[in-house]
Amino acid sequence: MRFLVEITVELPPALRDPESPERARLLAAELERGVDLRRAGVIESIWRVPGGLRNVGVWRAADADELHEAIRSLPLAEHLRATVTPLAEHPIEREVTQ
Numbered sequence: 385m386r387f388l389v390e391i392t393v394e395l396p397p398a399l400r401d402p403e404s405p406e407r408a409r410l411l412a413a414e415l416e417r418g419v420d421l422r423r424a425g426v427i428e429s430i431w432r433v434p435g436g437l438r439n440v441g442v443w444r445a446a447d448a449d450e451l452h453e454a455i456r457s458l459p460l461a462e463h464l465r466a467t468v469t470p471l472a473e474h475p476i477e478r479e480v481t482q
Contacts, residue, residue, distance in 0.1 A: 386428065386444055387451055388469040393437035393460055413459040426454050442471070 399407045421427045421443075430441030445451035448470075455466050 385447060385451075386442055386471040387448075388440070388471055389443045389451075389455070390440045390467040391438065391455075392465045393463055394465060395437070395463055399463070410459055417458055421454060421457075 395407065398404070399410065401407065418427065418430070422430065426443055426445065428442040428444050430439055432439050443451060443454065445454060448468075451468065455461060455464075458464065
């Protein structure tokens with residue numbers, strides 16, 4: 385299954401300082417985990433939304449439980465809000481790919 389996943393990171397006050405070593409560590413770990421998920425095909429495509437710590441992507445998982453586990457595996461999981469929309473193939477896609 386494919387899912388549209390919109391993520392907004394909501395850092396606590398202690399991590400909002402751009403000079404915070406803990407913030408830098410968490411953001412680096414988040415990037416590393418995201419790259420792993422992208423290489424594994426879980427994140428099919430992803431875009432940064434300018435103006436904050438936000439992104440939108442197409443994720444692939446067998447079901448909602450597997451997707452939940454993938455999102456929870458992110459180092460910033462406790463500081464993010466995710467909106468998930470299941471996606472179904474559109475008839476246009478079937479016509480174009482035949």
